[in-house]
Amino acid sequence: MNRGIHIGMAERELETPVLVVDIDAMERNLARMMETLADSGLNLRPHLKTAKSPALAWKMIDAGAIGVCCAKLSEAEVMANAGIGDILLTSEVAGAGKFERLVALARRLPGFKAVVDSEHAIDGIAALAVQQGVTVNLLIEIDVNTGRSGVTSAADALRLANHIRDTAGVQLVGLHGYAGHAQIRPAEDREVLNPEAMEVLKEAVDVLEEHNHELTYLSGGGTGSSAIDAEAGVLNEVQAGSFLLMDTAYRDAGAPFENALSCLTTVISRPNETRAVCDAGQKTLSRDGGTPEVTGRSGVTYLRGSDEHGNLEVDPAALEAPLNVGDVVRVLPSHVCTTVNLHDVMVGVRDGIVEAIWPIEARGHVW
C-alpha cells in the first residue's frame, strides 16, 4: 500500500509509478476548449471514459459543460452517485441486467439519456420503463463512417425513430454521431473525414425532421475535430474527452492542447551504458496508442513496456547528467484513456506541490 500521498507534499516525493496532472496546463486546456466551442456556438459534453473521475467531471461542468458522456453503465452510475444529472450513455447495452440498470438510472436522473441502434434494445428498455412508470430518453446512434456501432442509413434511423414514437416508455430526444475514425489523424485527413461524417449525420437529421421527429441533442465530435465541429452546422454538442489531460497520439495529430498528464517512474535497473529499466511497464502506461515518451530528459527513450518493466534506451553521449538507479523520469502517455484506466488515482500538481488527489472512481468497473 502506498501510504505517502498528501496535499502539500512535493511532487518529487511521490512514490512511483504515479500519474500526475499539471493543473495549470489542464486548466488552460479547459479554457481553450470552452473558448473554441463558445465561438462556434456548440456545447461541451465531455466524455468521461477518459478521466473517469467525478472531481474532474465537476471541474468541466463548473466551467460550462452542459453535461457529460459515459461509455458504460458503471461509469454513469459512478457519476450519478457523484451528483451529476445530465449523462449521455454513448454505448448501446443489451441483456436483462443492463436494461434494468439503465432504467434505474433514468428513474434517478431526469437528464439521463442513452443511445440505441436496435429494436431489441428499444423494446427491452421500454418494457421495463413502462413497468416502472418512467420514460427513458433515447438518442439513435448513426454510424458516421466510423464502421462500428450505429445504424448505417437514414432509412434505418427513421425506422427506429418511428418505432420509438410507437413505443410507450421511451422517447426520442436526438441523434448520436461520433466520428471516431476522424479524431486522431493529421489535420488534412480530419478536414476531409469530419465533413463527410457530418454529411451522413445531416442526412439522418433531415429525414427524421421531415417526419416530424424533434431532435434536441445532436451529439458527436471530439478532441481531434473540436475546432471544426461547428463547420458542418449539424452538431450542437461536442463529446471531447482527451483534450483535458492529453496524450502524445493527440499531440502528434496536432490537437491544440497541452500534455497535462504524465507518469513519474523510477529507474530500478541500469544493466549497462545503453540500457535502463523503470517501474512503469504496460500495466502502468498503455501502449495501444503508440510508445510512451520520456520528457524533460535528453538521451533517454522509452522503448517498450513489458508487463511491469519499462525498457529505456540510453544514449550516453546525449545525457546531460548520469542516469542512475533511483532517478525519477517523467513519461507522457501515448493513449490517455487506456492509461488512466490502469490507475487508482491521479495526483494534481501545481508549482511542484501536490494540490489535489483525484480517485479514478469509474475505473475498475468493467461492466
Add this chain to the structure above:
Amino acid sequence: MNRGIHIGMAERELETPVLVVDIDAMERNLARMMETLADSGLNLRPHLKTAKSPALAWKMIDAGAIGVCCAKLSEAEVMANAGIGDILLTSEVAGAGKFERLVALARRLPGFKAVVDSEHAIDGIAALAVQQGVTVNLLIEIDVNTGRSGVTSAADALRLANHIRDTAGVQLVGLHGYAGHAQIRPAEDREVLNPEAMEVLKEAVDVLEEHNHELTYLSGGGTGSSAIDAEAGVLNEVQAGSFLLMDTAYRDAGAPFENALSCLTTVISRPNETRAVCDAGQKTLSRDGGTPEVTGRSGVTYLRGSDEHGNLEVDPAALEAPLNVGDVVRVLPSHVCTTVNLHDVMVGVRDGIVEAIWPIEARGHVW
C-alpha cells in the same frame, strides 16, 4: 454496480463482460504442471503477476508449489495479507518508500526474498534492515539474454555477491535468471534460446560458487519453457504463471495447457450483415499479445477492440445460427496477464454453474 454474481447461478446468467475460468481445465493445467516438474525434480514457484488472486495462489500452494513470485511490492503485500509466507519479489525496486516497504515485508515474512541488480538497491535495503534488526534475503538477477534488467556478466554478479557478503542487513540466497524472451516462442526457438539462457546463468552460478557463495534458490523458467527447464540442470524452481489460465499467445506457441480463461461478452449492436459490436473492448480484453479470439461460434471473428467496443466480423455464410443483439459470445484473451489486470473478479465455473468468485485483489495497485 453489477449485483448479480452468486455461487450456484448459471454461467449464462452472468452479466457481461466477465472473465470466467473453466475450473476443470484449470485443475488439469495445474496437475499437468505439477507432474512435469515432479518428473524433472524442479519446484514450482508460480508467478502471481498473472492471476493476481490469493485464492488461486493458495490453490497452487495446496497442490505443492513451494512459494510464489510477485512482480511488485503491492502484489506481495496483498499475498502477505492473505497469509502467504514464501514470496520472491522478481522486480528490482528503488526509492526510499519502496525500500521501506520491502524491509517491512522482510520483517513480517522470514520467507520473503527480493531480487537486486545494483549496489544502490543493496545499500538502500541494507541500511533500513540494520536499523530494524532484520536480515533481508536477496537474489541477484542475472540478465540471461532477455535484455531487460539483471547484471550482464558473471563478474558483475560476483561483485554484487561480494558486496552483499560485506554488508550487514542483507544476505545472498540465490540467483534469479528469467528467460522472458524465450517463453512465448515456437518450440524450435525455445529449444535454442532456453539452453543459451541457462548457459549464462550457469556461468554466474559457477563463478559465485567458486567464491563460496551459497545459492539456495536458482529461480527462473516459465510456462513456455517449463517442459525443458530441467534439461540444463541449472534451475531448481520454475516461475510459470500463465499455464494456470492460459491465453491464445501461449497456445499458439505450443504450451501444453488448456485455455481455461475466457471472457463472456454480449452483442450490443448489429449494424449490418457482416458486422457486430460486443461489450468487450480493449479495456476488457488487452490486445498487446495479439487479437483476442472468439471461440465456440463459427462465422464470428474478433477484429479489434476500441476502448469499450469489441468489433466483430461476421461471415453470414458460416453462421450456424443468427447472431443477434443480446447474444453472448465467448472470447479467449490473447494475453492473460494484462487482461486479468483489467478486471475486478474472475468467476470460476464448472458444468455451467458458478462455483467460485475470485477477487483479483492484487490488481489496481500500480505501485
